[in-house]
Amino acid sequence: MKAIAQDVYGSADVLRLREVDRPSIGDDEVLVQVRAAGVDPGVWVCMTGRPYGVRVAFGLTRPKVSVRGRALAGVVVAVGAGVQRFKPGDEVYGTSPRSGTFAEYAAAPAKRLAPKPPRLSFEQAAAVPISAVTALECVRDGGHVHAGQRVMVIGAAGGIGSFAVQIAKASGAKVTGVCGTGKVDLVRSFGADEVIDYTQEEVDRDGPSYDVIIDLAGCRPLSLLRRALTPRGTLVLAGGGHDAGGLLGGYTRQLRAPFVSMFTSQRLRGVTSKERAQELEELAELIESGAVTPAIDRTYPLADAPDAIRYLAEGHPAGKIVVTVGSGPSTDAP
The missing domain is CATH 3.40.50.720 (NAD(P)-binding Rossmann-like Domain)
Structure with a gap:
């Protein structure tokens, strides 16, 4: 699959669009065909390895997870043996801490996903999880x-x-x-x-x-x-x-x-984000009532994800920045 990945810490110049292995899933995980991925300061932190204290968690000399991105919205294409909440074809949103989300597919724990609010597009939904x-x-x-x-x-x-x-x-x-x-x-x-x-x-x-x-x-x-x-x-x-x-x-x-x-x-x-399905479900109620609507500043295609992070690093975006990944039904789901 295509993904935005890096081998070393640094500026957005270290990011490359390349072919990587599609992630496998465990019993409690879901494979999602990513339609959109959110861009947030945490992406910049994982990319640069700064502030330096975060490297204790993310990798001392190089990123443990090479594919960037954490928040996603997309369509379920496969579920692990222990997953009962989702099935292939479900539209979901949430986070994928293990495999990254600036990619065509991502593996995410079921406990970090929730049904995508019908009122939102995939781009809007990807702005929500973090x-x-x-x-x-x-x-x-x-x-x-x-x-x-x-x-x-x-x-x-x-x-x-x-x-x-x-x-x-x-x-x-x-x-x-x-x-x-x-x-x-x-x-x-x-x-x-x-x-x-x-x-x-x-x-x-x-x-x-x-x-x-x-x-x-x-x-x-x-x-x-x-x-x-x-x-x-x-x-x-x-x-x-x-x-x-x-x-x-x-x-x-x-x-x-x-x-x-x-x-x-x-x-x-x-306060730090807990990234749980419970909060996503609460937000879905606020979104469906019309009380909360994501504000999208800019969207970038997957190949231009480095530019999305550069724009974020400039400071002061008006609302969220989102990377769009794909559209339409999956034709090669496992």
Whole structure:
């Protein structure tokens, strides 16, 4: 099968479109013919091996998984002996941590897949599994957002932020989005009640007035964010700062958060995506109700996946970037 793969860490220049073996599946796995794959900062991290601390998990000297990509939407072509939830022909979305998704086929654990929401195209569905799941966990588990609260989303125009604004609004909160000048109207279209243009004003302009702040940008010090938070408010940190350099990049803030919380009435929490079917099924309900719709900035064909990652690395995409892989029924399924 065709796939975007690499043998060494580096920039997008190390990626090649080449023929690789189609992945085999275990008893609890599903083989998916990939129609579209999401592009997120985690793809950049696995490609570059930065920040360097991630190499403990992804490979010390070279990537353990050579094919890039993690999120997918596609059609089931085969299931393992222990899989009962899916059958060939089912349309699914989810993640494939073992085989990569910038490829014509991917092997994915059944527990990381869910039925694709009928309302979405494959391209839209591929935008959901990592970014929207992270946003859901920021709003629900990290911030415990509920009706009547004031919520700020920093990085509101990005992949996670575009979902976080919508999910917070669906929870009944009054939402302020933070973004650059050119994306103010876009963030309002997500449902934000107010928008702060960070090129003109800082996030603490209104003083300690937010019950929950979800920071996805990763570039502001904790002290500044806490100034915008109510005395018993919650600061949720997710993503951001992957390219900040050093051993852990911008993720040091997430590690510091629990220790800072020990000495203040404010709660500081770091969030990472769990990538489970349960969250995908919850999101499907929000999507089918019309409360959440993926925002796609650009799509790229599989051969141009390196350009998709270059565009992501430039920063500030408006919504999600997606790689399209194939269309039509599989003609060579095992």
